[in-house]
Amino acid sequence: MVANAKVSSIFRELADLLIQKKENWFKVRAYRKVAEEIEKSPVELSALASEGRLREIPGVGEAIEKKIKEILTTGRLQLLERLKAEIGEGRIEQSRKQ
Numbered sequence: 001m002v003a004n005a006k007v008s009s010i011f012r013e014l015a016d017l018l019i020q021k022k023e024n025w026f027k028v029r030a031y032r033k034v035a036e037e038i039e040k041s042p043v044e045l046s047a048l049a050s051e052g053r054l055r056e057i058p059g060v061g062e063a064i065e066k067k068i069k070e071i072l073t074t075g076r077l078q079l080l081e082r083l084k085a086e087i088g089e090g091r092i093e094q095s096r097k098q
Contacts, residue, residue: 001044001046001072002045002046002071002072002075003044004038004039004041004044004045005039006071006075007038007045007068007071007072008035008036008038008039009035010071010076010077010080011031011032011034011035011038011067012031012032012035013080014031014077014079014080014083015028015029015031015032015035017080017083017084017087018031018083020087021083021086021087030059030064031064033058033059034057034058034059034060034064037057037058037059037060038057041057045068045072046072049068049069049072054068054069067079
């Protein structure tokens with residue numbers, strides 16, 4: 001089972017990488033907001049997913065719901081992995097130190 005904290009962390013990292021790519025600020029903000037909401041949730045995402053209730057979390061729409069399900073199923077997010085490969089680990093580490 002993937003903990004809420006891990007899912008939240010993945011969305012925060014995704015937002016950070018999107019900033020580096022100079023992506024749409026609204027996307028970045030959406031991922032950060034949902035990360036905060038997931039952290040605050042007293043209910044495990046796996047329970048909400050099994051009950052079809054992920055969209056009850058503020059900020060979770062169709063696209064983010066699919067990403068949460070992917071993370072819960074696989075423990076990772078392909079989009080995040082692609083961005084890491086595209087940006088390069090060296091640049092990611094460098095930006096974290098700044």
